[in-house]
Amino acid sequence: MKRALPIFWLLVLFTLPVWLRDPYFLHITIITAIFIIAAMSLNLLLGYTGQLSLGHVAFFGIGAYASALTSLGFDIELPGGLHIVHAPWPAIAGFPVGIVVAGLCGYMIGKLSFKVRGAYFVIVTISFAEVMRLVALNWVDLTQGPLALNNIPPYSIWLPGIGEYEIWSKVVFFYVVAAVGVACYLIIQRLVQSRIGRAMVALKDNESLAISVGIDVTRYLVLAAVMSAAMAGAAGSLYAHYVKIIDPEIFLFIYTVTMVIMVITGGKGTLAGPIVGGVIFGFLPVVVRSYVAPAVQWMIYGALMIVIVFLLPRGIVPAIEQYFLNRKQADRPPDVAVLADLDAPKS
């Protein structure tokens, strides 16, 4: 049973295009899946180390721009007469470049997070995303500013027997996104179940104690930030080469909020949380859209979020786990009440 479950979900994931005939729904699924990857990356930082980055979309956007520019090429003049010309590279090269550039920015933010904690860290990350948006808007030579980067080429892969294959098909692209998503999931799983993950949880639980048992706080915070940013960058690259046009609006605060909502409602600090939250808040607008006016649609969205957070403060996944745990040991007094008390003074 325990081993069958992951296989079942993998099967569902990889047969999805077979029974999702409608190309519009397939499109929504791909966009949702990309956001789920971003939400998973945010969960690594928010759920496992307890650092709230409200500028997470910055890494997503940086990944998107870095990837798009790598495949489109650019020609810029820097102050001091420096002239940089970059000839277009194959689109697939944008993927690693997006990951690396986003990861480097994550390193910077991670180093900073050691100096500023709590509310200040939140403000720094929001500002970081906003500065990135302004750069994208105003550095017209590089980013085309509000005119957007368009005609971003699709990924192309070289297949034996077929040769160069450009991924225009939504179905194939879905599999690419699914593969990246599964890879990110497995990396996060390995990470949080290792000694490193234990150290991160210890940090979140009780920082001064974590230091006194010899955990190197800076190192693990930076590591989490880099991994998290790199994965968000990967999601950004997927997004850029899927929608094929990106503009500075990609750095908008609302996207970060969407990711945070996915993580919080699904259950931060759980592996499945961002996926459950992502599926709900990715598809909800689409499902609701066909029934009600756009204005009402956002109200439903907001109301549902409040209801979930109100009824299940720790998120959907922990609530379900707790439910099964309680059923299993119904004869024993549950630890839930005590755990809920533990939550109270910390928040």
Next chain:
Amino acid sequence: MLELRDLVSGYGKAMVVKGLSIDVGRGQLVSLIGANGAGKTTTLKAISGLIPIKSGKVIFDGQDITNASARKILSLGVAHCPEGRHVFPYMTVTENLEMGCYLRNDRKAIADDMSRIFEQFPRLAERRQQVAGTLSGGEQQMLAIGRALMSRPKLIMFDEPSLGLAPNIVEHTFDIISNIRDQGTTVLMVEQNALAALEMCDHAYLIESGALTLAGSGRELVDNPHVRAAYLAD
């Protein structure tokens, strides 16, 4: 084994410990007593590298560990059992003990130490898979002590081990601490319960306003009129 020489330390610009010199001999149980705010906890934090030292020296086992990282100091064999029986509330008892030997890699020895600690604290053995936040106060204190022992320290420092515990548990906790000393580990203890701390120790120091005012055997301090008046309330 541990020497403090004119230690000055504190938080930001406020110095709490103002030139403290003490010695802790190998295999001894040494008590630091003093009123609230005298600088006892600050002293322990400075020794274990949790807060910076402004001036003075800390020498452990002949090695200067002044302002070394908490990690380094722990790996040299100084364990700190902080005030308020800190445990990781969301981890199980076993996981908490594993955190205690975070810097060690010898799996076999770790498993041995773990079973030894479960032998010593049967209550913890019964609850090894329970989440630490759901343990009682006394059990959490046992867990905190067990975790400190998991790093195989040469010197273990206890900060207010009796704080907030039921009277019968307090006595049990002191027994455990005496036992640790009897098994050859050096102990430095900070304690508000001055009488108990003085009765069980080999050597004691009285700290007032961040400086040393009295030193001697536990008996000598118990008999000292100033200590009697100010700390033993009779």
